[in-house]
Structures are given as C-alpha cells and as structure tokens.
Amino acid sequence: MKTVAITGTSRGLGLSIANKFIQAGWQVIGIGRTSPTGLQNYTHYTADIANMSDVFSVFDAIRKTGTTIDLLVNNSAAFHAGPFDSVEYINIANVIDTNIKGTMYVTMEALKSMSAGSRIIFINSVAGIREIQNQSLYCASKAALRSFAGIIGQELRARKIKVSSIHPGGINTPLWNEQNPYPCGSAEDALDPGIVADAVFHIAEVPHTTEIKTITMFPEVEWH
Numbered sequence: 766m767k768t769v770a771i772t773g774t775s776r777g778l779g780l781s782i783a784n785k786f787i788q789a790g791w792q793v794i795g796i797g798r799t800s801p802t803g804l805q806n807y808t809h810y811t812a813d814i815a816n817m818s819d820v821f822s823v824f825d826a827i828r829k830t831g832t833t834i835d836l837l838v839n840n841s842a843a844f845h846a847g848p849f850d851s852v853e854y855i856n857i858a859n860v861i862d863t864n865i866k867g868t869m870y871v872t873m874e875a876l877k878s879m880s881a882g883s884r885i886i887f888i889n890s891v892a893g894i895r896e897i898q899n900q901s902l903y904c905a906s907k908a909a910l911r912s913f914a915g916i917i918g919q920e921l922r923a924r925k926i927k928v929s930s931i932h933p934g935g936i937n938t939p940l941w942n943e944q945n946p947y948p949c950g951s952a953e954d955a956l957d958p959g960i961v962a963d964a965v966f967h968i969a970e971v972p973h974t975t976e977i978k979t980i981t982m983f984p985e986v987e988w989h
Contacts, residue, residue: 766806769969770794770827770834772814772871773841774801777938778888781958782838783807785966794832796823796871797841814841814867815859824874833883836969837875839868839910840888844940849901857902864906869913881925882973886965887914889930891981891989918978927976929968933961934983949986956984 769786773779774795783793783804793807800809810826812819827834843863845856872885879885892900893907911930918928935955941947947955961982968977983989 766790766792767835768792768794768832769836769838770796770875771838771840772796772868774809775799776801777940778936778958778961779838779840781962782840782965785959785962786969789966792832794827794834814871815843815862816867817870820867820870820874824871824877828878832878833880834875834878835883837872837879837883837885838888838965839871839885841867841871842888842890842906844945845902846899846945848899852902860902860906864903865909865913868910872917876921876926879926883926884969884973885914885917885921885926885928886968887928887930888961888965889914889932891932891934891983891987893930894932894981895989915978925973927973929977930979931961931964931968932979932981934987934989936961949984954984954986956982 769791771779771782774783775797780801783795786793787804787806795809796812798813810823812823814820843860845860887910889910890907892904893911897904914928914930933956935947936958937952937955938958941952964980
C-alpha cells in the first residue's frame with residue numbers, strides 16, 4: 766500500500782485530497798491543526814506547520830513507524846486579503862511563516878522518509894504566477910513557492926524524486942465566506958475541490974518516467 770502525507774487535511778481542499786486517496790486504497794497521513802473524523806486508512810498528526818517544533822515532532826514520529834512516504838502534498842496555506850498599506854505585522858508573519866517557512870520545514874523533514882520513485886506536489890495558486898490586487902502577501906508567498914518547487918525539482922532529479930506544482934484559481938472551500946467573499950461572484954462558481962483532488966491523483970498515478978512540472982487551472986469566471 767502506498768502512503769501519501771498531506772498537510773492541511775482539517776477541511777476544504779486538503780480533506781478532499783485525503784478522501785480521494787483513501788478511496789483509491791492509499792494509506793493517508795494527514796497533518797493539520799484539527800483532525801477530521803470518520804476517515805478509514807487515515808492517520809492524523811495535529812500540528813501547526815508554521816511551528817518548527819511541531820513539524821519536527823510529526824516527522825520524527827512518522828520515521829519511528831518505519832513508514833516510507835511515496836507522495837507529499839504540500840497543501841496548507843494561510844491567506845490574507847487587503848491593500849498592503851492596511852496590513853499588520855502579524856498578517857505578514859502568519860502568511861510567510863505558514864506558506865513559505867512551514868512548507869519548507871515539511872518538505873525538508875518528509876524528504877528523510879522518501880526514496881526514488883516518490884513525488885512531491887505543491888498546491889500553489891494562480892497567485893503564484895499572477896499579480897492580484899489586494900493579495901500582496903499571498904501572491905508573494907506563492908511566487909516564492911513556485912521558485913522553490915522548481916529549484917528542488919531540479920535538485921531532486923538525481924534522487925529520482927519528481928516535483929510538481931498545481932496553480933488553481935478560486936476553489937469552493939470555507940475560505941470564502943461573508944467576511945471574505947469570493948471576488949468573482951458566488952463561491953459556488955469557483956472550482957470544485959474534487960477537480961483539484963483529481964489533478965493531484967492524476968500526477969501521483971502517471972508513470973514515473975513522465976514529468977509534470979506545472980498545472981494551471983481556474984474556473985471560467987476568472988482569467989489568469
């Protein structure tokens with residue numbers, strides 16, 4: 766049985782990805798601040814990836830089980846919207862510590878349990894390739910991850926570990942609500958999270974002789 770480790774499985778896209786792999790017969794390791802309920806073939810580790818000690822503890826526990834990670838899905842992210850001149854320092858810290866530093870911590874630790882034939886998939890964003898007004902922090906963090914994924918993809922070729930990035934537009938998740946409305950209309954018009962989960966699974970299942978570097982996808986109510 767193959768094993769996938771997914772960050773941010775508490776709800777939304779991460780939970781959809783977890784369910785997709787569970788249904789396909791994978792063993793799923795979830796990492797998030799809270800644990801979803803009722804999942805089979807699922808092991809949860811409660812952690813905040815922005816906390817270095819949390820990440821070390823999680824992957825130390827995974828290594829002690831002797832588990833090999835066949836796929837890492839870096840999904841966790843913090844979002845902030847608003848003009849930059851209204852940003853507070855705590856907003857900067859939250860987005861950068863989670864989206865960049867936390868994802869790097871997770872990747873570094875997961876690689877200790879990965880071998881030839883494994884993959885890493887980054888759930889990035891169209892914000893990583895486009896300049897979106899009122900999303901300066903999020904765009905900056907996702908652009909950094911786009912570069913990071915591309916660079917380690919080159920570096921890990923010698924270890925035969927492949928790296929891919931998916932850049933979705935708006936996804937119909939609890940991120941969008943009355944306090945943070947979807948900017949292109951109703952959140953129901955955004956991407957179904959199952960569609961993104963399907964893309965993740967497709968990358969995981971293609972022959973390892975195939976490179977999939979970048980996928981960009983977005984709902985028709987957007988254009989990037």
